[in-house]
Each structure stands twice: as C-alpha cells, then as structure tokens.
Amino acid sequence: MAYQKIIGGMGLGYGSKYQLLRMLGWHRNDFNKRIMACVGLSGNVNWLDFGYDGSLDKELLNFDFIPEVNDEWKRLWECGSTGGINWDAVGITNDNTYILVEAKAHFGEMKSSPKWKSSNAQEKNNKQIKAFLDKYKVNTSVEAINNGSYQLANRLVALDFLLSRGYKAKLVYVLFENGYEYNTQYNKSATESQWLKEFDDKLLKLGIKGTGAEALINICVINCNSKS
Secondary structure (H helix, E strand, O other), X not given: OOEEEOOOOOXXXXXXXXXXXXXXXXXXXXXXXXXXXXXXXXXXEEEOOOEOEOEOOEEEEOOOOOHHHHHHHHHHOOOOOOOOOEEOEEXXXXXXXXXXXXXXXXXXXXXXXXXXXXXXXXXXXXXXXXXXXXXXXXXXXXHHHHOXXXXXHHHHHHHHHHHXXXXXXXXXXXXXXXXXXXXXXXXXXXXXXXXXXXHHXXXXXXXXXXXXXXXHEEEEEEEOOOOO
C-alpha cells in the first residue's frame, strides 16, 4: 500500500493531527461511538494503519486501500506533486462502509486553494469538479470552489467516485472544540456553535446548502477537553 508523508507536521498538544491522534489512541472507544452515531451506523470501526516514516509517518493516499479502483481514480484525477488526496484517517465498519475523515482544529484549516502542477492538471481536475457540481445541482462555479474550498471539493469528488462504483462510504468532518491554543486572527479555535455556523456559512456561500451534496457531508464536533 502506498502512503504520503504527513504534510505540515504535528503540533505537540494542539492542532487537528494531534487531537485526532489522541482520539484514535487514548479515546478510541468513545471516538468510535461518536463517529458511528454521526454517520447513522451501528457496530465498530477498524481504523487503517499509516505507513512508517519516522516521527511523522505517512498518511493514507488516494484509494490505495482499495487497489481495485485506485488506478482508475488516478487516471481521472490529477494527483500532482503531493501524490493526491491525503486522508487524515480511514476506517472500515462492520458492514464494509469506508469512513473517510477530514479533521480540523481551527478555522484556518478550512481554507484551501489548489497548487496546480500544470494547466493540463488544472483542466483535468476542474472537469471532475464541474461534473460533480452538475450532478448534485450545486449552483456555484468551479472558480468559487477553487478560491478557498478546493479541499472540500476534492473530498466530495472522491467520495462520489466511490459511491458511483458501488462502494459504501461516508465523509466525516471531525471538528475539534478547544483543539488549538495559539489563536490568531485567522487561526481560531472554535466552540461547537461557532464551528457549525462556519461550516453552514461555507456551504451556503458555495451553493451546496440544500443540495444532494450537503447530504454527503457528516459533521462530528468533539470537545477535546471533556466528554460533552
């Protein structure tokens, strides 16, 4: 299985990577219950291992954990210099549903813009994003998606790719309360209500609110400092 080295490192005691590692290590049973409740399933989750590579190790990359579709995905999607889509965590439930996790600890982590390797790469990926927007009747432009919400778009495109090929899969945004202690103007820790408003505003701005695409997004808010 191929992996991609974790991008951006890990903060000791703060940040989405650290908080997710806490949940998967020290609070796994509680974390599993929350995730399963969030996606409306019963049973348990088996979380796939990362690859070894020193203190940072390597995240799961593209659909290397589903080899039978990974080559097709890489033909459709330009993976670029980073090697493609890096998942913060991937789990498999008792009924073989893939749980694809994107974790955030502050508002700054919600913003993302593409770094194209070439104009051909830009055209290739924008074509897939446009097809997704048309399929789910999302009233926005590819340019608007690329201007700060590219990561959300490529996660949705990847999820739809799996679903359209008969796989069961859920996309889960794990949003951490009290997950980031070095607040700045743009990188602010958030309460549950602030997170939900931020996400709601983003979906509304992008035209995703009220469409079939919104139903593909599962949001799990976890307070890092308590069980509430």
